[in-house]
Amino acid sequence: MSTDWRLEIERNGYYPGLVIDAVATALGNETADAFVVHHEATFDPAMEMRRHITVLLLTPKRLIVCHTDEHPPNEGGARPHASTTTDSIQIGNIQSVALTRVVSDPANYVPGTLPSEVVLSVSLAVNWGALAHIDLEPASCADESCELDHGYTGAITSEPLTLRVSQTADGTDAVANMINFANVLSEATAR
Numbered sequence: 001m002s003t004d005w006r007l008e009i010e011r012n013g014y015y016p017g018l019v020i021d022a023v024a025t026a027l028g029n030e031t032a033d034a035f036v037v038h039h040e041a042t043f044d045p046a047m048e049m050r051r052h053i054t055v056l057l058l059t060p061k062r063l064i065v066c067h068t069d070e071h072p073p074n075e076g077g078a079r080p081h082a083s084t085t086t087d088s089i090q091i092g093n094i095q096s097v098a099l100t101r102v103v104s105d106p107a108n109y110v111p112g113t114l115p116s117e118v119v120l121s122v123s124l125a126v127n128w129g130a131l132a133h134i135d136l137e138p139a140s141c142a143d144e145s146c147e148l149d150h151g152y153t154g155a156i157t158s159e160p161l162t163l164r165v166s167q168t169a170d171g172t173d174a175v176a177n178m179i180n181f182a183n184v185l186s187e188a189t190a191r
Contacts, residue, residue, distance in 0.1 A: 005035040012039045014053045026086040030059040034184040063089045095123045099182040117166035
């Protein structure tokens with residue numbers, strides 16, 4: 001397993017100069033205690049493949065999240081382009097860290113064996129992204145015979161940061177690294 005996030009980004013080969021520059025700028029003078037580099041392919045509605053990379057770095061004070069996406073050429077013969085977004089989240093704004101382990105044939109599971117896949121989910125105290133769940137229902141009052149329209153009531157919950165890796169798609173090192181990252185991040189939120 002790589003211990004240098006720069007080398008791991010280079011190994012993935014997805015616009016390494018752009019991604020390293022964005023992460024290094026967000027990182028500043030801090031060092032990373034743990035990191036995850038996850039490269040995946042996505043498909044747009046036209047069924048064209050697009051690449052995407054997510055880099056998570058944990059420092060003593062922050063969780064740095066970097067997303068880089070590629071985009072097709074705009075109209076008029078323009079060239080393809082990439083967009084990179086970095087978020088810097090204070091450790092205190094992390095509400096929970098969940099790690100889901102998927103194990104094949106659980107009846108024969110041997111303790112210490114790596115799961116076939118893991119899903120990291122990080123919930124934040126603030127809505128850091130554009131996605132949120134809105135659950136609405138008709139509002140009511142305590143009077144059971146009341147027929148007035150009381151409007152609606154509901155809740156808005158922010159969409160967690162979720163990242164999935166599997167042995168089949170990403171390899172055993174990626175699964176082990178994600179488990180390590182989740183453990184280090186969970187410990188950091190408890191301080």
